[in-house]
Amino acid sequence: MPSDTQTPSLPATSFAVLGLLSFRPMSGYDLKLFADRSIGHFYWSPAKSQIYAELRRLKLAELVTEELVEQDSRPDKRVYAITATGRAMLANWVSASSFEQDVFKSTLMLRVFLGRSADPVALINLLQQNLDFENDRLVELRGMEQQCLVSDGDAMFSLLTIRAGIYLTQAAIKWSEESMKALEVHAAATGTGSTEGGKTQ
Template identity: 40%
Template sequence: MTQEPPNLPPTSWAVLGLLSFGQELSGYDLKKWADWSLKFFYWSPSYSQIYGELKRLEKAGYAVSRVELTESTRGKRVYAITDEGRAAVSRWARDAPVEPPVLKHGVMLRAWLGHLMEPERLREVIEQHREYADRMSRLAEVDAEGAAEVAEWAYPELVLRWSKRYYEAERDLARQMLDDLEELARRPPPKPEGGEHARLKK
């Protein structure tokens, strides 16, 4: 019988997953690793979020910490995954239900409200998003190439390449939206009471 994964939020599993690659990591290290990989497809955490999750994981017995002495007067606290934590995150990765991603796309929401904006301003917003997606795709490619040099990061490398393709698609969709806006500008204005709005009012 498959054991149910513990009831932890996905952010906890993300932090525990960072520890699952076998190294002891400080909160600073975890932030750096998350910004290097997780930010492309899931989460770019703050330090307070990371430390909050680490406390949760220690309380659950899934991580342990120790103070590593350094040359400074204050030691550095580092964290490691426990055997129980590795088993738990393995069960979660293997057995958790496959949930559809939740799309909360701020630029699409603003475009949906395009009738409240000047057409040129809407184009500027979408162009900024297109540039952002292009930049993220290039960053993901660089980080994927870095991951390819470390055997333990074989799967993160594949996900970074997935992220690269995702942002390329988002860039291309933004470009298509700009073309759609040009086409819309050439259309004759619709009749006031026609179309789908009239049906929705009934």
């Protein structure tokens, strides 16, 4: 029936915001906090300026309603709630029959690819930084995984995305370790780096 009455084709970001509002009505401020600690962990966190922009757009498209809530112990705020149309649009987008390619860009990988133009030791340092970072991230994700496991109810979908983060992080850790080893062998073989003289800066 609805076929293409309208397909303004909103970007994924809009659906991210709309999707968060499907959990409960929120203000832009709340949304930013909620986004950072939910989809922020696997996807990304839009800047607050963008969240406010998305809310205006969603309101214009009548996918959410805006209500001015006056508070006495805090500044007034605008609370947004998803509409029936919004829920329908959301369900439609989430259950789409095909999906966009992932976007993945790693300047670390680019640097490694261009490694012949670099000091191997510097590259090893970068990989160590990355390893530390990914290890921390893994601990954090493990904590979140536990929280999901003890909670009941809707936690399943969160759990799945956390698991994605865990597997991806494990892969990154494995890669960093392996690459560091390879570069150490390479540095030793070509005699670059620490064995060499000064060259501090």
